[in-house]
Amino acid sequence: MRWYWIDRFIEFESGRYAKAVKNVSLAEEHLHDHFPGYPIMPPSLIIEGVAQTAGLLVGEYNQFKMKVVLAKVPRAVFYHEAKPGDTLIYTATIDAIHPHGAAVHATSHLGDKLQAELELVFAHLGDEFAGRQLFRPGTLTHMMRILRAYEVGRAADGSPLVEPPDDRDAP
Amino acid sequence: MLTKEEIYQKVREVLMDALAVDEEEVRPDATLVGDLGAESIDFLDIVFKLEKAFNIKIPRGELFPEDILTNPQFVKDGKFTEAGLEELRKRMPFAELDQFARNPLVQDFANLLTVADMCRFVELKLQQQGG
Structure with missing residues (x-):
């Protein structure tokens, strides 16, 4: 089992922004307990889904050669509840990307309604983590493939996004 | 301006x-x-x-020149050397270092x-x- 909190990418522009869909379903077990008789998507898992959208965007910028971790959520404001049957659209935009990390702002929309606004800071883990593996090789490109990023993605020059060979994945 | x-x-x-x-x-x-x-x-x-x-x-290291900390010429026995303090003054001209220089413990550097x-x-x- 994998920790997937988005269903697919609908737009992905390398180094700039990504848009992903999250379909909220009553088949998801966590909704049975959150809350009993009143199922709503936990905001923490919306943050996780937005972080996956943004994290893959940040990782792809360096062909997944850097170790990218979510370091801080400086802001997360929720305006509406998300319920079973709702479709959330997460949009993550890179504000700045450095050798030591990236700043991203993001939104979650429910139809035309702004459901949430977030800021995320990602860190690129440095040399002190050299030799340590965060993911098995190929995991992140596999995730990108499952989420159909290579079907909709564009490179910075507008050409179709190309999947890197496995050996370049996951340092 | x-x-x-x-x-x-x-x-x-x-x-x-x-x-x-x-x-x-x-x-x-x-x-x-x-x-x-x-x-x-x-x-x-x-x-x-x-x-x-x-x-x-x-750029990385400009606000916080962390590379100095791992250089044995600049840090010895948990303290900045004279050369280390000189390097700090050069790299951090914006920081008030006089008080820190009296007892320049590496462990206090982060709180400078x-x-x-x-x-x-x-x-x-x-x-x-x-x-």
């Missing part, structure tokens, strides 16, 4: 936002780590927010920077970039 007061106000806003502290806590002599509770990851957030607020670029230091850092960056 921004005045010192304008820089101070913007730096305060950045720190209040990044560290979730109240306006009255962000005094010029407040240290980022000790007084305002900044953790290492907050410095990354602060760097991004300063870049955005002042339209400047802050104050709000006033951050303002001087931004002033220098703006001067360098002709802002």
Whole structure:
């Protein structure tokens, strides 16, 4: 089992922004307990889904050669509840990307309604983590493939996004 | 060109936002780590927010030259050497180092920077970039 909190990418522009869909379903077990008789998507898992959208965007910028971790959520404001049957659209935009990390702002929309606004800071883990593996090789490109990023993605020059060979994945 | 007061106000806003502290806590002599509770990851957030607020670029190690800490010429037995202090003065002209230099323990280095230091850092960056 994998920790997937988005269903697919609908737009992905390398180094700039990504848009992903999250379909909220009553088949998801966590909704049975959150809350009993009143199922709503936990905001923490919306943050996780937005972080996956943004994290893959940040990782792809360096062909997944850097170790990218979510370091801080400086802001997360929720305006509406998300319920079973709702479709959330997460949009993550890179504000700045450095050798030591990236700043991203993001939104979650429910139809035309702004459901949430977030800021995320990602860190690129440095040399002190050299030799340590965060993911098995190929995991992140596999995730990108499952989420159909290579079907909709564009490179910075507008050409179709190309999947890197496995050996370049996951340092 | 921004005045010192304008820089101070913007730096305060950045720190209040990044560290979730109240306006009255962000005094010029407040240290980022000790007084305002900044953790290492907050410095990354602060760097991004300063870049955005002042339209400047802050390369890695400029605000916090961490590479000095792992250089045996500059650090010995948990203390900065004379050469290390000299290097700090060169690399951190914005920081008030006189008091720290009296007992320059590496463990205290992280708590060196104050709000006033951050303002001087931004002033220098703006001067360098002709802002």
